[in-house]
Amino acid sequence: MSSLNGHATPEKSRLEKSRLDHHESDVVIIGAGILGSALAVTLGRQGRNVVLLEASMKEPDRIVGELLQPGGVQALEKLGLRDCLDGIDAIPVKGYYISYFEEPVVLDYPKLAPSEPAPEGWTFHHGRFVMKLREAALACPNVSVVEAKATALVTSTHTGQVLGVECIRKEQEIKDCYFAQLTVVADGYASKFRKVHHPHAPKFRSKFWGLEMIDAQLPSPYYGHVLLSDHAPVLMYQIGSHETRILVDIPENLPSASVKNGGVKGHLRNTVLPTLPESVQTAFLDALEKGQLRSMPNSFLPAATNKTPGLMILGDALNMRHPLTGGGMTVALNDVCVIRELLSPERVPSLSDTSLVLRQLSTFHWTRKNSSSVINILAQALYMLFAADDQNLKALQRGCFRYFQIGPVDGPVGLLAGLIKQPMVLFTHFFSVAFLSIWVLLRETPWTHLILFPYQSIMVFWTACVVIFPFIWAEIWS
Ligand SMILES: Cc1cc2nc3c(=O)[nH]c(=O)nc-3n(C[C@H](O)[C@H](O)[C@H](O)COP(=O)(O)OP(=O)(O)OC[C@H]3O[C@@H](n4cnc5c(N)ncnc54)[C@H](O)[C@@H]3O)c2cc1C
Ligand SMILES: *[C@@H]1O[C@H](CO)[C@@H](O)[C@H](O)[C@H]1NC(C)=O
Helix, strand or coil: CCCCCCCCCHHHHHHHHHHHHHCEEEEEEECCCHHHHHHHHHHHHCCCCEEEEECCCCCCCCCCCCEECHHHHHHHHHCCCHHHHCCCCCEEECEEEEEECCEEEEEECCCCCCCCCCCCEEECCHHHHHHHHHHHHHCCCCEEEEEEEEEEEEECCCCCCEEEEEEEECHHHEEEEEEEEEEEECCCCCCCCHHHHCCCCCEEEEEEEEEEEECCCCCCCCEEEEEECCCCCEEEEECCCCEEEEEEEEECCCHHHCHHHCHHHHHHHHHHHHHCCHHHHHHHHHHHHHCCCEEEEEEEECCCCCCCCCEEECHHHCCECCHHHCCHHHHHHHHHHHHHHHCCCCCCCCCCCHHHHHHHHHHHHHHCHHHHHHHHHHHHHHHHHHCCCCHHHHHHHHHHHHHHHHCCCHHHHHHHCCCCCCHHHHHHHHHHHHHHHHHHHHHHCCHHHHHHHHHHHHHHHHHHHHHHHHHHHHHHHC
């Protein structure tokens, strides 16, 4: 048996043998990450035959996907995978602690109804959560997990239809092929298979640099921390009983992180350290000394409708937004919920009906936007404000923070949490922030400078439009 057999019941062995002997199944999925594993379980439970290919079944050790928003927890519940958060030393999250030049505001995730308990997010070690999702896939009799690195898609030369995947099996480095009615590309942010079938390429302007701090004292435990200052934002959240993640956003070509100034380490020590709460500074320095500094690009990639028969691109391979708001896994799990409805055996009896599948995928593209567009636009727009590098953006950043202090915050926090899935709510709050920013600007302008105010206020409003409209267009036109 070439697959990893989680719970070898006789039933599983029999089904597995037929899948693996014939190298043919209903679905073959490339990548057992967040999306691939959850999708394999979901389709398997619907009675589809699934082969899940994963380059490495070792526990991933990465600085990504460590905060699951309440909206993502809801999606996990819907998929019957809520227990994947158990036994991984996960920490509950009640909301956000945002500090602006050391002035803090605490924002709780809003209750959806007065009678319901307050929603919770969870933070954890990414790899432990992925291993739980993989275990769920291994336990599913209709899913076979094969440790293999996909190397190419097998495509029909005359129809262009994708027929399966070429791969190299880890065991004995054997070259192999798996054929399926539907091939799913879920190989993550650096997808090898996206290029030909996706019209957009990812863009990035900054990286997150991550350290793991031991026994750091956060100002407000059980809250995600966002620190705003003259520099790009810093995130902190506890990911285990003793471990706290800190992610520092560093824009490309930042002078204080240049080689001359001691590189990233110099920037962290000289520029970032003084802006951190005193209670975490020692743990931060210790982590910096240990030197396990790692980085990831913060990419933006608009989604596109899949048009290739026999293929479906999902997860980070399909769509990415800045990780500032921790929305990626929530988008991925929501997408699995939508796919479960649209490709259910009742609606699509056979996945070999590629024209029906393509029609459903075009519906998928628009249906998923209810939740994904809010998360995408919010992440990109908020990052622009939080990493403000000119006067107008700084005015908007100030207005945004004042809005968190005095405004109706259930809306914005509900959007952030992935609980409110209405683009109009985002639009209204964003422009309320723009107007509040202008009001704050007026109050801060000395009367001797009031003559400049009309011009400044127009520039702030214009900047707000320049921030948000490109991302709205990206959602509408892609
Ligand atoms: C710095 C940073 C921080 C983030 N923080 C958060 C957060 O707090 N909360 C959140 O919700 N999201 C966060 N995200 C986003 C989140 O990590 C992703 O959205 C999520 O992991 C996407 O899941 P995926 O399954 O598409 O990809 P992945 O989880 O990356 O899985 C891809 C899988 O494919 C496998 N693979 C790759 N190539 C091949 C191949 N050729 N053959 C076989 N297998 C292959 C990989 O080994 C991997 O297991 C963050 C992202 C970044 C960059
Ligand atoms: C596996 O698929 C069969 C149909 O092929 C279905 O009846 C069964 O419920 C599935 N098993 C599980 C555990 O999901």
